[in-house]
Amino acid sequence: xxxxTAPYVAHQFDDADQQREASALGMWLFLITEIMFFGxxxxxxxxxxxxxxxxxxxxxxxxxITLGALNTxxxxxxxxxxxxxxxxxxxxxxxxxxxxxLLTIAFGTTFLGVKAYEYWHKWHEHLVPGASFVFHGxxxxxxxxxxxxxxxxxxxxxxxxxxxxxxxxxxxxRSAQGMFNRFYYTPVEMSGxxxxxxxxxWIFLFPLLYLLGxx
Amino acid sequence: MSAQVLSVRTCxxxxxxxxxxxxxxxxxxxxxxLYFSTPVALGIACAKALLVMLYFMELRHSQRLVWVFxxxxxxxxxxxxxxxxxxIISRGWLGFPGK
Numbered sequence: 082x083x084x085x086t087a088p089y090v091a092h093q094f095d096d097a098d099q100q101r102e103a104s105a106l107g108m109w110l111f112l113i114t115e116i117m118f119f120g121x122x123x124x125x126x127x128x129x130x131x132x133x134x135x136x137x138x139x140x141x142x143x144x145x146i147t148l149g150a151l152n153t154x155x156x157x158x159x160x161x162x163x164x165x166x167x168x169x170x171x172x173x174x175x176x177x178x179x180x181x182x183l184l185t186i187a188f189g190t191t192f193l194g195v196k197a198y199e200y201w202h203k204w205h206e207h208l209v210p211g212a213s214f215v216f217h218g219x220x221x222x223x224x225x226x227x228x229x230x231x232x233x234x235x236x237x238x239x240x241x242x243x244x245x246x247x248x249x250x251x252x253x254x255r256s257a258q259g260m261f262n263r264f265y266y267t268p269v270e271m272s273g274x275x276x277x278x279x280x281x282x283w284i285f286l287f288p289l290l291y292l293l294g295x296x
Numbered sequence: 297m298s299a300q301v302l303s304v305r306t307c308x309x310x311x312x313x314x315x316x317x318x319x320x321x322x323x324x325x326x327x328x329x330l331y332f333s334t335p336v337a338l339g340i341a342c343a344k345a346l347l348v349m350l351y352f353m354e355l356r357h358s359q360r361l362v363w364v365f366x367x368x369x370x371x372x373x374x375x376x377x378x379x380x381x382x383x384i385i386s387r388g389w390l391g392f393p394g395k
Contacts, residue, residue, distance in 0.1 A: 102359055109362050113369035120373045124380050131384060146322065153318050161311040164352045168302040277352045284344045288337035292325035296333060 139218035159188030170266035
């Protein structure tokens with residue numbers, strides 16, 4: 082096995098395991114900076130929701146819970162296919178790897194499509210903060226804060242999805258060329274970590290934005 | 297520590313639990329739980345996040361140094377939110393002029 086792994090190991094590493102662990106550690110470190118990046122927005126959300134609970138409660142009701150829940154399921158399913166991609170690489174199944182990556186891209190694109198429809202709908206209902214903002218519930222001024230945060234948080238999340246889909250497209254092309262096998266699949270695994278992280282952010286965005294004023 | 301092969305069965309099992317938890321959080325959102333709505337929603341979200349990290353992101357089989365890194369991330373996020381809120385909430389407690 083050592084002879085087989087050797088071509089994939091860069092000269093500064095002792096062996097393939099050390100190389101893989103270094104990549105994983107670096108990727109997690111990057112993801113932690115991403116946690117802090119989104120964390121600023123989550124903190125802003127907590128501050129303003131504490132300050133204006135009634136406005137946030139009423140504004141949250143304007144979001145479509147069915148589409149939000151649908152997108153949650155779509156994103157979790159894309160995480161499943163991403164995990165299966167890593168499995169496919171680990172067991173040397175190139176066909177399954179390409180199919181799973183394509184499915185992940187498909188689910189990711191579906192998510193963005195639903196999100197785009199939601200944005201379009203909010204635009205038509207005059208719920209985009211600014212001069213044309215119209216809100217019939219209580220405290221419209223502070224309801225704008227909720228929608229500002231809604232667009233900033235889901236927008237930043239969507240941007241991460243677009244980057245992720247780009248990464249997956251490159252991975253799919255490389256997988257089809259047979260660049261990954263059970264000895265070397267670090268890029269698949271690291272892109273997987275990124276994709277699951279994007280899923281993690283949505284896991285918190287969904288209850289905080291969509292589920293708050295339902296009862 | 298060598299890479300563990302991600303099991304397909306585990307992936308599907310975790311997936312179905314995640315879907316069930318999503319259904320649970322949507323259901324709970326329609327119940328009037330008074331002050332417990334947000335803690336319940338966040339509790340379920342944390343459970344889902346843990347499942348994704350432990351199984352899909354393979355934190356289970358990661359080196360301990362990765363655990364230390366992740367713990368640090370969670371710690372500083374908690375510091376950011378907790379210290380900010382301790383300031384915001386306690387600002388009105390003392391009647392300093394110009395607070």
